[in-house]
Amino acid sequence: MSVTEPDDIIHQSTRLRLMAALYPLPANEWLDFKQMKALSGATDGNLGGHLATLEKAGYVLIEKDFVGKKPRTRVSLTKEGLRAFQRHLNFLRDILEQGQ
């Protein structure tokens, strides 16, 4: 099925990279804040804001806990996020095919 509109939430460059980083992981796997930062190239403040936007849209799940005394923030892709990302990729591929 052809997708006619981009997903405005995902299309933003940093959020696209965040979703791309989570995309290859199986359902029960997480990336921590440090890994997300390294993969997306975002700064701390920037990353928090973009993750909050994705969480609000229901695309990612954010879990905060402690490992020993150290706080840890982990992120995983929701089923809804996975579907939205796949739809957005299909949209991009369609645009590319139409342009060729």
Next chain:
Amino acid sequence: MTVTPQDAARALKEVDQVSSRSSTLRRYRAASPTLILWGVVWIVVNLCCDRWPRQAGPLWGAGDLAGFAGSAVIYFRLASPWPLNWRSLATAAVGVGAVAAAVDLLQIRSVETLTALICLSVGAGYMAWGVWRGARIFVLGLIIAVVSLAAGLLHPPHFYLWMAGAGGGALILGGLWLRQA
């Protein structure tokens, strides 16, 4: 929002790059505990071989058994990204068969040379794996291969201590390096 074909191409390229990097890091994290486990096995077995050199065969047999059992536990507990299918098992069998044939063909009778050859083969295996799966795995394989080759060629006075420290140490440090990627 208007998205041009150039925008789409750029976005898809970015997705490919980040997803590929994420997959590589995931493979590194999955390989890390197994490498650390084998590093411990190398150190313990080589230290025991240094103490009881005539028992090197049985000691390595017991060490390999413990290493493979531990690797199986790690594999099934961590939902490893490495597929365990007939192709991966056949690839391992080809490698083991080739080393066994080389040992027979070259008439290797020295336990130290045999140990160095097997460890060299393990290093070469990691290098080949790293060509496909990530530069850090290749570098680790190269270090193990060089350490083993040096031990095999130079026969240092404390061969097993060398293999324990340099070989086992490289595996443990390599495992920690992959975990921090």
